[in-house]
Amino acid sequence: MGAKSFRNFSFLSATISFFILLGIFIVLISYSKDSIEAFGLGFIFDNAWEVGEDDEGGIFGGLVPIVGTLYATLIAMVLAVPIAMGIAIFLTEVAPAFLVKPVSISIELLAAIPSIIYGMWGLFYLAPIVQSFFGGSGIGLLTAGLVLAVMIVPFMAAISKDAMNTTPDVLKESAYAMGATKFEVVKDVVMPYSKAGIIGSIILALGRALGETMAVAFLIGSVMQIPSSITDATTSIPVVLANNFAEADDLELSSMFYLALILFVVSFIIISAAKFYFLGKKR
Amino acid sequence: MNRLFLNKIVLALSTLSAIIGIGFLFWILATLSIKGVSALSFDIFLNDLVNGGIRNLLVGQFTMAFIATIVGVPIGMMAGIYLREYGNNSTFAMIIRNLSDIMMSAPSIVIGVFVYAIIVSPMNGYSGFAGAAALSIMMIPIVISTTDNMLSLVPKELREAGIALGGSKHKIILQIVLKAAKIGITTGILLAFARIIGETAPLLFTSANSAYFTMDLSEQFPSLTVSIYNLANYPDSESRDLAWAASFVLTMIVLFINLLGRYFTRDKG
Numbered sequence: 001m002g003a004k005s006f007r008n009f010s011f012l013s014a015t016i017s018f019f020i021l022l023g024i025f026i027v028l029i030s031y032s033k034d035s036i037e038a039f040g041l042g043f044i045f046d047n048a049w050e051v052g053e054d055d056e057g058g059i060f061g062g063l064v065p066i067v068g069t070l071y072a073t074l075i076a077m078v079l080a081v082p083i084a085m086g087i088a089i090f091l092t093e094v095a096p097a098f099l100v101k102p103v104s105i106s107i108e109l110l111a112a113i114p115s116i117i118y119g120m121w122g123l124f125y126l127a128p129i130v131q132s133f134f135g136g137s138g139i140g141l142l143t144a145g146l147v148l149a150v151m152i153v154p155f156m157a158a159i160s161k162d163a164m165n166t167t168p169d170v171l172k173e174s175a176y177a178m179g180a181t182k183f184e185v186v187k188d189v190v191m192p193y194s195k196a197g198i199i200g201s202i203i204l205a206l207g208r209a210l211g212e213t214m215a216v217a218f219l220i221g222s223v224m225q226i227p228s229s230i231t232d233a234t235t236s237i238p239v240v241l242a243n244n245f246a247e248a249d250d251l252e253l254s255s256m257f258y259l260a261l262i263l264f265v266v267s268f269i270i271i272s273a274a275k276f277y278f279l280g281k282k283r
Numbered sequence: 284m285n286r287l288f289l290n291k292i293v294l295a296l297s298t299l300s301a302i303i304g305i306g307f308l309f310w311i312l313a314t315l316s317i318k319g320v321s322a323l324s325f326d327i328f329l330n331d332l333v334n335g336g337i338r339n340l341l342v343g344q345f346t347m348a349f350i351a352t353i354v355g356v357p358i359g360m361m362a363g364i365y366l367r368e369y370g371n372n373s374t375f376a377m378i379i380r381n382l383s384d385i386m387m388s389a390p391s392i393v394i395g396v397f398v399y400a401i402i403v404s405p406m407n408g409y410s411g412f413a414g415a416a417a418l419s420i421m422m423i424p425i426v427i428s429t430t431d432n433m434l435s436l437v438p439k440e441l442r443e444a445g446i447a448l449g450g451s452k453h454k455i456i457l458q459i460v461l462k463a464a465k466i467g468i469t470t471g472i473l474l475a476f477a478r479i480i481g482e483t484a485p486l487l488f489t490s491a492n493s494a495y496f497t498m499d500l501s502e503q504f505p506s507l508t509v510s511i512y513n514l515a516n517y518p519d520s521e522s523r524d525l526a527w528a529a530s531f532v533l534t535m536i537v538l539f540i541n542l543l544g545r546y547f548t549r550d551k552g
Binding site: 002003006007009010011012013014015016017018020021023024027028031082083084085086087089090091093094095103105106107108109110112113114115116117118119120121123124125150153154157181182183184186204207208210211212213214217218238241242245246256257260263264267268271272275276 | 286287289290293294296297298299300301303304305307308310311314315318357358359360361362364365366368369370376378379381382383384385386388389390391392393394395396397399400401420423424427451452453454456457474477478481482483484487488491508511512515516526527530533534537538541542545
């Protein structure tokens with residue numbers, strides 16, 4: 001391969017991310033056009049999901065899956081953030097040297113397990129436990145949020161740990177020399193120094209939780225209803241897509257594309273925010 | 284005394300978090316092993332799904348992941364090479380880096396929807412090609428970012444030595460820089476493969492699933508992960524047992540590839 005064609009081919013390859021993202025936008029917008037024209041932005045606030053007679057038309061609104069997605073993510077974040085921070089602090093400041101490596105590897109392996117395994121494990125092991133503590137059927141928002149939390153903890157902990165590890169030893173040593181306790185070093189030196197990376201890791205985990213499909217699909221119940229309690233079954237955008245996309249057509253299919261568009265735009269914004277404001281200064 | 288006490292509480296809580304984290308790993312692995320191993324038999328590797336085995340599912344899942352790798356790795360590596368060796372810190376390279384990071388975190392179900400619209404719908408049916416395409420879209424940004432990062436670790440002096448010898452830019456890249464970054468990039472590709480082999484959401488309505496053995500990529504294609512999802516939701520215990528066995532096999536494959544990648548880079552901390 002000549003020098004020029006090598007360079008050109010590598011340039012073309014580099015543009016592929018741009019074209020795929022652009023392609024996703026164009027496809028989602030053009031396929032959801034019917035639904036956007038029929039329901040407009042009111043789609044987001046409408047909780048109906050009714051296929052019309054003879055499978056023609058119908059009224060579709062995205063409120064239930066949108067609310068379900070937000071609640072499940074909120075539960076997951078509330079549970080996951082403190083635990084992930086605890087693990088990151090443990091690995092950077094607390095753990096004895098011989099424990100750091102095996103614990104980090106375990107955490108990273110936990111992050112590598114496919115999400116469908118989490119879902120299945122949640123269905124057969126976590127759901128009965130939730131049921132015995134909180135009543136209900138065990139299938140619902142709380143269980144889905146719990147499994148989501150278990151899934152995002154290792155991811156969040158691994159990135160936060162890397163951020164905390166960038167704190168220069170000199171800074172920490174100075175604080176220790178002043179008589180600071182470990183907690184004070186973490187609170188007043190490590191945290192402020194690595195704040196941007198930690199917030200970035202939380203936002204990335206948030207994006208992952210919003211778009212997670214399989215773990216939630218087993219556990220949220222997949223019912224089109226606004227949950228009235230934390231143990232109620234409901235549904236989320238990825239779960240609606242996973243379970244109903246293949247059977248939908250016409251306006252319902254278009255509304256599914258609309259849901260996918262909303263999910264894509266929201267995660268696009270969240271991830272960009274994490275990148276530009278918090279994780280931007282690497283390199 | 285008060286601050287020392289507070290310190291102890293916080294350290295205890297942080298240790299407790301780590302114990303909880305590790306605890307979940309062992310809990311998941313333990314239940315998976317107990318349920319999986321007891322349902323595992325030599326027979327399930329010899330039979331297809333239609334006869335209560337997972338042979339066609341394993342072959343199907345690996346076939347799609349391999350095709351995705353064959354397509355995704357050259358594109359991803361070339362893109363990574365462009366970003367680091369030609370673009371470096373130009374605005375264009377920074378924009379592409381950010382876009383590919385965004386693509387890496389895009390919800391996988393949306394990628395399934397996208398591939399459905401551009402391949403499944405025009406071709407009037409689910410196909411192995413569509414599944415492989417969805418997986419390669421998942422894989423490309425991971426390979427881009429690994430290649431980019433690994434090339435950035437290659438010392439500038441190596442490139443300068445190549446230039447001093449009169450090597451042209453692409454020769455230097457191919458024969459010096461890539462060789463120096465070989466281990467890191469290989470590990471990155473292994474981890475990317477481990478990631479896509481366990482994906483379910485992008486396959487649900489691209490490859491869909493098949494109970495029969497097939498190598499015809501233009502037809503509905505067998506998928507291990509989609510089958511696990513279906514089997515686990517069936518009420519009968521045989522289906523559930525098969526789902527556990529399949530999950531166990533899948534997790535072992537994914538963890539093995541991850542540990543293999545770690546083994547390659549073991550000296551680099």
